[in-house]
Each structure stands twice: as C-alpha cells, then as structure tokens.
Amino acid sequence: MIYFIGAGPGAEDLITVRGARLLEEADVIIYAGSLVNPALLKRAKPECEIYDSAGMTLEQVISVMNSSRDRCVVRLHTGDPCIYGAIREQMDRLEELGIEYSYVPGVSSFIGAASALNAEYTLPDVSQTVILTRMAGRTPVPEKEEISSLAQHGATMVVFLTSTMLEELSRRLIEGGYAPDSPAAIVYKATWPDQKVIRTTVENIPRAAEENGIHKMALILVGGFLGDRYERSRLYDPGFSHQFREAEK
Incomplete structure (x- = not known):
C-alpha cells in the first residue's frame, strides 16, 4: 500500500495521529525534502529506506513505489497534499500499475x-x-x-x-x-x-x-x-434561535 500523507505546515507535532503512526510503520518513505520538516523522519524505523524527492522526477518516484509495492510506502508531502501537492498524477500512474494507495489528510x-x-x-x-x-x-x-x-x-x-x-x-x-x-x-x-x-x-x-x-x-x-472591524456571530447571540437553543427574551 502507498500512503500519501500530509506532513502538516512545519511543526513536527502538527502531523495527524494517523500520519505519525504510518510513518513509524513505513518500510519506505519518499518525502518532499525541500518543504517537509526533516524532524518528522525521526519517527522512521532504523531499517526504513528514505528518499528525498526534491531531486527526483515523477518517473523516479513511481519507480521506487513500483519496486516497493509489497511493502508499506509513505509518500510524505508538505501541508495537505490536495493543495499544490501534484498527487493526482502520482495516483493516476499507480492506478495504471494496479498499485493500491490511500490518502491521509494533513494540516495545510x-x-x-x-x-x-x-x-x-x-x-x-x-x-x-x-x-x-x-x-x-x-x-x-x-x-x-x-x-x-x-x-x-x-x-x-x-x-x-x-x-x-x-x-x-x-x-x-x-x-x-x-x-x-x-x-x-x-x-x-x-x-x-x-x-x-x-x-x-x-x-x-x-x-x-x-x-x-x-x-x-x-x-x-x-x-x-x-483588520479590527467585524460583526458579532449570530450563532452565539443570545437573541438568535437555532436547533439547539431558544433565543432569550
């Protein structure tokens, strides 16, 4: 299984619990070295293979994934990879190769x-x-x-x-x-x-x-x-009724 994981915005403790667990279980990690905090790699097993994709092409990334298809592979992207993460092209290539993948969201x-x-x-x-x-x-x-x-x-x-x-x-x-x-x-x-x-x-x-x-x-x-100017939210306004609260009179 290939896991696309959002590493979060930078701080090493802002990765999700699921993402952190999969990092610890990974046999192979391919991470975006120009953007992802390398401190996250401390979670990897000693025997884990780690690749920095900053100097790799799409074809090289897919080649590593393909050769590791029987192992747990983490593709670690910065933030949440649905925003400027170029994950669609990777997923499409995995589909063509018949390789299963899953996407774990992160904090953008x-x-x-x-x-x-x-x-x-x-x-x-x-x-x-x-x-x-x-x-x-x-x-x-x-x-x-x-x-x-x-x-x-x-x-x-x-x-x-x-x-x-x-x-x-x-x-x-x-x-x-x-x-x-x-x-x-x-x-x-x-x-x-x-x-x-x-x-x-x-x-x-x-x-x-x-x-x-x-x-x-x-x-x-x-x-x-x-700026400093805005209206108060009606959600918590005592004069506003909704499904869970009657307005005060």
Whole structure:
C-alpha cells in the first residue's frame, strides 16, 4: 500500500495521529525534502529506506513505489497534499500499475498561517469566502483565475508560491480592487521554529518582505479579516434561535 500523507505546515507535532503512526510503520518513505520538516523522519524505523524527492522526477518516484509495492510506502508531502501537492498524477500512474494507495489528510500551511496570526478567515460582515491561489510564473494559471480578477471579490485571499513576485502581486491586487492600505500579512514558514509573521498593507508587501529577508516559503494573506472591524456571530447571540437553543427574551 502507498500512503500519501500530509506532513502538516512545519511543526513536527502538527502531523495527524494517523500520519505519525504510518510513518513509524513505513518500510519506505519518499518525502518532499525541500518543504517537509526533516524532524518528522525521526519517527522512521532504523531499517526504513528514505528518499528525498526534491531531486527526483515523477518517473523516479513511481519507480521506487513500483519496486516497493509489497511493502508499506509513505509518500510524505508538505501541508495537505490536495493543495499544490501534484498527487493526482502520482495516483493516476499507480492506478495504471494496479498499485493500491490511500490518502491521509494533513494540516495545510494556510491553516498554519492563520494560527500564526491568531486570525479567523471568515468574519461576519467582512468575508465568508477564502480564495487559495497563486501567481502565474513558470507554471501558468488559467486566465480566468488571474490575481486581479480574483481580487475583485474582496474576499480573504491566501496566495501560495509567489514570494519571488511580490511587486507584481501587489500591483495586481490593487488593480483588482484592494485599496493600497488594505491589511495584508506575510507568514514565513508557518509553525516552524524560525517562523516570521509580518503585518503590512497591500502596497507595502514587497518592501516588508525585502526588509525581513523573505524570498521563499512564505504565504501572502490579504483581506479585511486582518483588520479590527467585524460583526458579532449570530450563532452565539443570545437573541438568535437555532436547533439547539431558544433565543432569550
């Protein structure tokens, strides 16, 4: 069995209980070495074979999986692999080879970033939508998902894989409708020991990153959820009735 496991955002104790157990049982681990905290590998058995996929192609990864099909194989991805994890192409190849696999979810880095900020993405009367996206770079994005088009919604935005294009990101966010002084944040290596959190504004994202030496492994967060104004949730309002509670009179 091949297990695709989300390693979590960085801190070694933010992997799920199931993921940790499978790491301990694995005969083979293929991990994304450029992003996954190597401290997680301390859970591996002494005799476990460990491969760093940072320097491997898809074909090489599949070859290791195929040659290990009778053993317990863990494919360890950062965060939760359903977001920019390139797992679909691996799963499709395993299907073609008749190899069983299972997917164990993890804590995504965008959730780790919220915890670093002590923030709630979905505040009443501010935003009820979270957009997870990235800028087009060497890998394109569909034209209809261009940053300035998404910014027109004024929703909470979490921008992945864009730390080297912050001047362009700032410009496009403003073009899309965010005011230059809209609140923004940069979260570098969320939940890692060397985590950095910088609060700034949309127009100052590039300068804030440069001043703090951030050029990779950062999420950019934008929206009113980073401000101070929001409406109280009706769920806990004493004057609001629902299935489990009558409104107070």
